[in-house]
Amino acid sequence: MTVHFIGAGPGAPDLITVRGQRLIARCPVCLYAGSLVPRDVIAHAPADARVLDTASMTLGAIIEEMTTAHDRGLDVARVHSGDPSIYGAIAEQIHRLDARSIPWEITPGVPAFSAAAAAIGRELTVPGVAQTVILTRTAMQATEMPPGEDLAEIGRSSATLAIHLSVRNLRHVCRVLGDIHGPDYPVVVVYRASWPDQRIIRGTLATIHRQVRAARITRTALILVGPAIGGADGCDSALYDPDHVHLLRPRRG
Numbered sequence: 001m002t003v004h005f006i007g008a009g010p011g012a013p014d015l016i017t018v019r020g021q022r023l024i025a026r027c028p029v030c031l032y033a034g035s036l037v038p039r040d041v042i043a044h045a046p047a048d049a050r051v052l053d054t055a056s057m058t059l060g061a062i063i064e065e066m067t068t069a070h071d072r073g074l075d076v077a078r079v080h081s082g083d084p085s086i087y088g089a090i091a092e093q094i095h096r097l098d099a100r101s102i103p104w105e106i107t108p109g110v111p112a113f114s115a116a117a118a119a120i121g122r123e124l125t126v127p128g129v130a131q132t133v134i135l136t137r138t139a140m141q142a143t144e145m146p147p148g149e150d151l152a153e154i155g156r157s158s159a160t161l162a163i164h165l166s167v168r169n170l171r172h173v174c175r176v177l178g179d180i181h182g183p184d185y186p187v188v189v190v191y192r193a194s195w196p197d198q199r200i201i202r203g204t205l206a207t208i209h210r211q212v213r214a215a216r217i218t219r220t221a222l223i224l225v226g227p228a229i230g231g232a233d234g235c236d237s238a239l240y241d242p243d244h245v246h247l248l249r250p251r252r253g
Contacts, residue, residue: 003066003076003097005090007083007109008032012194013040015115020079020107027077029069031062036081036220038195045077063096070102083111086135087164113162115193116222120200122188122229124160130228132159138166138173151176155225163223167191170209170223177225178205186230191221 004023009015024030025044032042034053045051050069054062062078069076080088084106097104113135117124124133136154139145155161155177166173167189177185183206191199203211205225212221 001070001073001075001103003070003078003102003104005084005088005093005104005106006077006079007085007088007107007111008037008041008079008081009110010082010112010115010194011036011038011192012115013038013043015110015194016041017107017109020109023075023107024077024079027075029065029074029076030079031065031076032079033081037079042077042079059092059096063093063100066093066097066102067100070100080109081112083109086111086113087137112164112193112222113224116162116188116190116224119190119193119198120188120202120224120229122224122231124162124224124228126228126232129232130158130160130226132157133162134159135162135164137164138169140166140169152180155180158227160224160226160228163225166223167212167221168218170212173223173225174205174209181205185225186227188224188229189217189221190224191215191217193222 004027006020006023007017008020021044024042025046028046028049030042030045030049030051031054033055035055042051052065066076078093080090084090085108090106094104125131134154136149136151138151151173163173183204185205187203187205187208189201189208189212199215199217201208201211201215
């Protein structure tokens with residue numbers, strides 16, 4: 001018996017991995033985060049599977065379901081949105097499973113920031129513009145950010161920022177980053193990337209809060225910030241430069 005933490009991808013049912021889909025199809029117990037994972041993603045669960053939406057469940061209740069399945073020798077598909085390694089709240093579940101000697105494995109998924117980048121048609125790491133992507137969030141009612149990870153410190157680089165779980169804190173994001181980069185710094189907010197009702201709002205640190213507020217977006221949105229997001233011109237990658245020599249394209253003559 002194994003608990004399988006499965007990344008469901010950003011929302012579109014066909015963006016789950018083949019491995020994730022096959023695991024759901026063979027697990028007799030399926031626990032999924034229904035507030036973020038559409039029912040179509042778990043449609044492959046066996047007809048007689050125990051399928052539970054965990055959106056209203058406590059951590060203790062979820063672990064008890066896993067424990068009961070373990071006692072009965074039944075594999076569990078624990079389906080999370082995006083990739084479970086990013087704000088997936090799997091660490092707390094894993095600690096409790098380890099304490100009960102219940103085996104588990106992780107199957108990665110397409111993360112929301114990748115789906116958002118695809119939706120807006122941008123490379124997040126443009127040579128000469130940005131070669132670093134920082135995944136972060138801000139603190140409101142959730143757990144406080146650890147020391148050294150506040151937005152003012154992280155935002156001082158020109159890296160591409162993918163700010164999760166923060167659209168309700170967008171005014172704060174714009175104020176902090178605006179003090180560093182100025183009002184014209186590019187921002188895109190992607191609501192429910194890859195879902196049928198996906199929305200893309202492009203703006204700057206001076207305008208994006210007003211635009212998002214007008215659109216009445218208050219959750220399930222990712223904030224992308226940085227010059228790469230705005231389409232800043234960079235340089236060509238050396239990888240395909242005819243004068244660049246490497247192992248697979250050695251110097252001739």
